[in-house]
Amino acid sequence: MAVATHGTSSNYLQRAPSPSGLADVVDLILDKGLVIDAYVRVAVIGIELVTIDARIVIASVDTYLRFAEAVNRLDLTQTEAAGLRELRDGGSEEKAKGAVEGAKEAFSGGNGKRSRERSKH
Amino acid sequence: MSTTSRLLRSDADTAGAARTYLYGVVRRADVRAIRSEGVAGAGIVSIDHGEIAALTSAIPGTGEIRARRRDLLRHSDVLQEAFAAGPVVPLRFGTVAASASSVVDDLLAPRHGELLDLLEAFDGLAELSVRAFYREEEVLGALVREDVRVGRLREAARAEGATRQLQLELGEAVAKALERKRARDADAVLNAVERVAQEISIQERGNELEVLRASVLVDRRDVPRVDRALDELARSRARDMLFKYLGPLPPHSFVSLRFGAG
Numbered sequence: 001m002a003v004a005t006h007g008t009s010s011n012y013l014q015r016a017p018s019p020s021g022l023a024d025v026v027d028l029i030l031d032k033g034l035v036i037d038a039y040v041r042v043a044v045i046g047i048e049l050v051t052i053d054a055r056i057v058i059a060s061v062d063t064y065l066r067f068a069e070a071v072n073r074l075d076l077t078q079t080e081a082a083g084l085r086e087l088r089d090g091g092s093e094e095k096a097k098g099a100v101e102g103a104k105e106a107f108s109g110g111n112g113k114r115s116r117e118r119s120k121h
Numbered sequence: 122m123s124t125t126s127r128l129l130r131s132d133a134d135t136a137g138a139a140r141t142y143l144y145g146v147v148r149r150a151d152v153r154a155i156r157s158e159g160v161a162g163a164g165i166v167s168i169d170h171g172e173i174a175a176l177t178s179a180i181p182g183t184g185e186i187r188a189r190r191r192d193l194l195r196h197s198d199v200l201q202e203a204f205a206a207g208p209v210v211p212l213r214f215g216t217v218a219a220s221a222s223s224v225v226d227d228l229l230a231p232r233h234g235e236l237l238d239l240l241e242a243f244d245g246l247a248e249l250s251v252r253a254f255y256r257e258e259e260v261l262g263a264l265v266r267e268d269v270r271v272g273r274l275r276e277a278a279r280a281e282g283a284t285r286q287l288q289l290e291l292g293e294a295v296a297k298a299l300e301r302k303r304a305r306d307a308d309a310v311l312n313a314v315e316r317v318a319q320e321i322s323i324q325e326r327g328n329e330l331e332v333l334r335a336s337v338l339v340d341r342r343d344v345p346r347v348d349r350a351l352d353e354l355a356r357s358r359a360r361d362m363l364f365k366y367l368g369p370l371p372p373h374s375f376v377s378l379r380f381g382a383g
Contacts, residue, residue, distance in 0.1 A: 012352050012356040026193065039219075039227075064296060071275050074261055
């Protein structure tokens, strides 16, 4: 019999049963699925731009400078303390929810905007 | 073979419409009422031919078709609803046939056998979409602590009068160390699901903090096993990784056929 221990009795990672937002469906249906050459394809205004923008070239001077800045800014004592705290407390339900929300935010166009801004410099 | 059209929503008006928007193909026996509205708010019509059926809706008018963002969600909703009743071969968003008869003449009739085979092959299977991301501060902190070169360059770059060249060297070292770490962590995610996966499709990542973007084709009965494997991984990596997990979906990423004209 399974022993329910603290922090393991419920699901940590929630599976969304169906796509709920634009970010979810863009990747699934814009460039995947059966293609029939005999038929016309309709483009959605504004979407193509976002998907192209999101594809970032990693090996670029801009990226290196951004990484350098981010690493220089790091307060190592703080990230270390946070890590230890997390190890000590184990996972919690709220964190799992936070994680999913965070991922959603990361998708919802923010990426594209960020990469556009960066490429201006 | 017999061909019929069935209106799946009684309030839809298709009179006089020429062009036909396509969502996907299902087995004729699996056709059910679709409550979701179609592109531009139209009702869903099933065009049946032989043992298969295309889920479609009418595109009113003759002018330019301007699909809105909302229509992407509608396309997805229609496919999700059909998928609840049986296997679906999803079509790419934005596929429009010149007329309802073209759906039969150019797709359902000439490709009947192939489409039916595909539907049988996908019966009972589902796509699960998995994405993993790093939490930026945590992953960069780990690189500084674990990668000797990154740690050393960071000390030098933080010193007064550090040159831009030094910043670039630091950034490049971070990017390379991150890529090595990412490749290992992406493998860890794939290892967690590959035992139950019938097929795995790895997609292009959106940004440098994305660890992996992949779709897994699984038997629907194995979905709880994937849930458990990913749950365990997400729990153990909660400190530095975020996950986004979606499904079961029609096999968008595993339909690689391209049907040419004729």
